[in-house]
Every structure is written in structure tokens, then in C-alpha cells.
Amino acid sequence: MKVGIVGAGMVGSAAGSALALRGGASEVVFVDRNAALAQAQAEDISHAVPFAHPCRLSAGEYDALEGAEVVILAAGVAQKPGESRLSLLSRNADVFASVIGGVRAAAPGAMLLVASNPVDIMTQVALRASGLPPERVIGSGTILDTARFRSLLGAHLGIAPQSVHAYVLGEHGDSEVLAWSSARAGTEPVARFGAQIGAPITEEVRATIDAGVRRAAYRIIEGKGATWYGIGAGLARIVQAIRDDQGAVLSVSVVAPEIEGVPDIALSLPRVVGRKGVSATLMPEMSETETAALRASAEVLKESTQGLW
Ligand SMILES: NC(=O)C1=CN([C@@H]2O[C@H](COP(=O)(O)OP(=O)(O)OC[C@H]3O[C@@H](n4cnc5c(N)ncnc54)[C@H](O)[C@@H]3O)[C@@H](O)[C@H]2O)C=CC1
């Protein structure tokens, strides 16, 4: 599968590298307003291919995206230390206004996979600008937060994160909701599993894991300026679900007519992802507190779009 990546910075290049290393694409093309950067990323990643899977890497203008089946949108500005994702909205909406037309003209059949922040609202921006159906404009949403949640829960319980089935819902951002009620370790509710193995999930443990997930981006940006490996792998995971028509259940963001009473909203829920994009949305079991938090997260996102269109 040919994959285009618009925005060859940290996130775009990490996605390209993850695709090459995982065998997630047969061809990756970078487009960036900084053409020299796009070219350099393609050349650098191509030197990993002899150690990985066959994959052609190149860079070009928008017309080089012709034939791409998925185009990852990772162009725009990123947070500075202490900055929230939502503060990037107007700047990145302007970037998308200049990007989406070029992508659609060159690759009209491509699905769009949005990474730029604030990713839920940028998914709505991309949907409106592209005219594609909602199931074909997918935001990476909380795929990264879900990975962080599974990783921390796995570490606490002493099991592989792949054996933890837990999701982060809502905004990819400060109002996100860790869905503890539906979290499982293997087949067991995590609280029961933790109690059985002598690693109880106390209020203190929950609070530590919550902060570990919710504040991860702020901590990492403070330490190294940006985050890229986690989201790069997450984007490659979504592409593979599409390419292989996996029907994988992933927490991604698409525009929905209504969620928890909030109309026309993009946020993350567990969704079935395959060749046609998102084919189903699942509403997990939630406590009253979690349901209220999901509604509040939807309201935060809705509020942030006021005046945007
Ligand atoms: N969804 C997620 O989980 C995550 C999202 N992000 C977001 O991804 C975005 C990219 O982050 P980084 O790669 O760290 O930033 P970066 O600054 O390293 O890369 C952004 C790239 O976009 C390019 N660009 C800007 N305007 C453009 C335009 N009009 N046309 C073409 N290219 C353009 C720049 O030249 C630059 O190479 C940010 O919005 C960041 O917040 C970052 C990490 C995780």
C-alpha cells in the first residue's frame, strides 16, 4: 500500500519510520513545505529498510501523492512546554486549509489519517474541507493515550500491555477519560486481577496512572521538546488495520452526529477499523462518573469549535 505523509517533522517521520520497520507500507511519500526536510527524512529512513521490510521512500510535491490509499496529516505546529493542544487550533486550522486541497486533488481515493493537534477538532476540519464521508477521515485520537494507559496498567500488574484491554475515551487532551470500569487484564476486571496477584488498584494507584497518562505529553515535551515515537507507532498501527482490513478495535476519533447529547462531534471511542475506514463505534460499559466525564469532554471540544465555522 502507498502511504502519503504530509508534514515530515518529528511525528510524520516517526510514522514513516514505523511503517518501514513494521512492514506497514510498500511505499511512503513525504510532502512538506520544507522540501529539503522531506527529502532528508525519506533518505534517512530508506537506510533502515535493509534491516526491515521492503519499502520505497521518497519525497515530492503534492502530485507525488497520486495513488496513495492513506494520507497521514502531520503538518502544522506542535506544543511548546506548558502549552495545551487546544491552543494550537487556529494555527493548525490555517495549515489544513492550505493542505487538504492539494491532497484531495492528487489522491482523491485516499483515506485521511489526522495526527495534527488538537487532533479531534483537526479531524472535523479535515472532514469539512475534504468532503469525504466521516468513516474515511480518521483522527489518531486517543490511540496514544490508550497505549500509555495499557503500558502503565501492565507495568503495575506485571503483565504485557498487549494483555491489558483498556481504553482512553473522549478528547486527546486534558479532558480525556480513562475508562477504568471496562478495563480488563486478560479476561478479568483489572481491580480483581490486581487483588488476586497482590497488586491492588488503590485510589492512589489510579491517581498515579491517571496522571501518568494525562500528563505524559507535558512531561515528555518538557524533557525533549516533542513526542513522536509513540504516535508514530500508533499511526502505523492504524494504517496496518486499514491495509489488512483487520477489523481492529482501536480508540480513534471520527465525526459522529451525536455523543452523550453533544451534536456533530469528533472524539475517541473504541472503533472497528478496516479497509473501509471506521465501520462501527462501540460505547463501552461506563460508571456514572465516567459517563459524565465523557459528556464534559465532548462539551470542551464543542466549545472549542465555536467561531471556527
Ligand atoms: N495526535 C497525537 O497523538 C500527536 C500529535 N502531535 C501533533 O502533530 C503535529 C506535528 O508535530 P511535530 O511533528 O512534532 O511538529 P514538527 O514541527 O516537527 O513538524 C511539523 C511539520 O509540518 C510542516 N508544515 C507546517 N506547515 C505546513 C504546510 N502548510 N504544508 C506542509 N507542511 C507544513 C513543517 O515544515 C514541519 O516539518 C503537531 O500538531 C503536534 O501537536 C504530536 C504528537 C502526538
Ligand SMILES: CC(=O)C(=O)O
Ligand atoms: C503531543 C501529544 O499530543 C501527545 O504526545 O499526546
